[in-house]
Amino acid sequence: MNADRAITVTPILVADLHVEGEVMPVCVHVIDHPDGRVLVDTGMTKMHPAVVAAFDPHLYPLSESDFDVAGIDFVVNTHLHADHCGGNHLFAGRPIYVQRRELDDAHSEEDYTIREWVDAPGLQYVPVDGELELLPGIRLVPAPGHTPGSQIVVVETGGRPVVICGDTAVWFGELDEPRTEGQRQIRALDPEKVWLAHVHEPWRPGATRTESQGRDDARDGATAG
Numbered sequence: 001m002n003a004d005r006a007i008t009v010t011p012i013l014v015a016d017l018h019v020e021g022e023v024m025p026v027c028v029h030v031i032d033h034p035d036g037r038v039l040v041d042t043g044m045t046k047m048h049p050a051v052v053a054a055f056d057p058h059l060y061p062l063s064e065s066d067f068d069v070a071g072i073d074f075v076v077n078t079h080l081h082a083d084h085c086g087g088n089h090l091f092a093g094r095p096i097y098v099q100r101r102e103l104d105d106a107h108s109e110e111d112y113t114i115r116e117w118v119d120a121p122g123l124q125y126v127p128v129d130g131e132l133e134l135l136p137g138i139r140l141v142p143a144p145g146h147t148p149g150s151q152i153v154v155v156e157t158g159g160r161p162v163v164i165c166g167d168t169a170v171w172f173g174e175l176d177e178p179r180t181e182g183q184r185q186i187r188a189l190d191p192e193k194v195w196l197a198h199v200h201e202p203w204r205p206g207a208t209r210t211e212s213q214g215r216d217d218a219r220d221g222a223t224a225g
């Protein structure tokens with residue numbers, strides 16, 4: 001692939017949550033594509049009593065760093081839990097792609113998210129039904145599991161794909177031994193690497209794990225994560 005046509009993925013740390021004595025990062029991901037910049041998930045930009053009680057967060061909001069908010073052309077929400085959509089309000093007027101099922105659940109289910117963050121003024125959601133090619137080489141793919149309406153972003157980089165998976169896997173063990181439909185779909189793509197929202201480094205198939213990356217115990221309960 002021609003280097004100046006390459007598509008790149010860059011993680012950005014936007015918060016640290018504190019879950020059961022451990023620090024759980026919240027990362028969003030920027031895809032630089034020749035035809036536009038895509039932001040996958042938006043993290044959190046402010047406190048909310050529900051989030052403080054659950055996660056005691058430390059925030060590094062996109063709006064207060066040197067991140068170029070104005071340079072984003074498209075936003076994708078993997079799902080609409082509070083730690084993934086809290087910065088959506090920064091992107092009023094730009095298209096925000098989310099699975100229709102996820103948007104419906106966020107609007108109808110109690111305690112699903114922080115609804116005023118989902119419905120911040122001026123947001124323009126593009127509800128997606130199934131797969132969508134957002135830009136050449138960037139596909140949105142439904143990946144049920146963490147939530148029924150979750151989606152992943154599959155990026156073609158010339159070799160095996162790179163996946164941005166949101167919370168379809170919250171830690172590496174969930175990709176080492178996939179259990180949900182979404183996790184199995186990721187493995188079936190034979191990805192070069194998978195970016196998770198709550199781990200700094202990408203998962204790679206067959207890589208040796210550190211203990212904290214491979215753990216699969218207490219976080220089973222972290223559905224809001």
Ligand SMILES: [Zn+2]
Nearest residue numbers: 083167224225
């Ligand atoms: Zn999360």
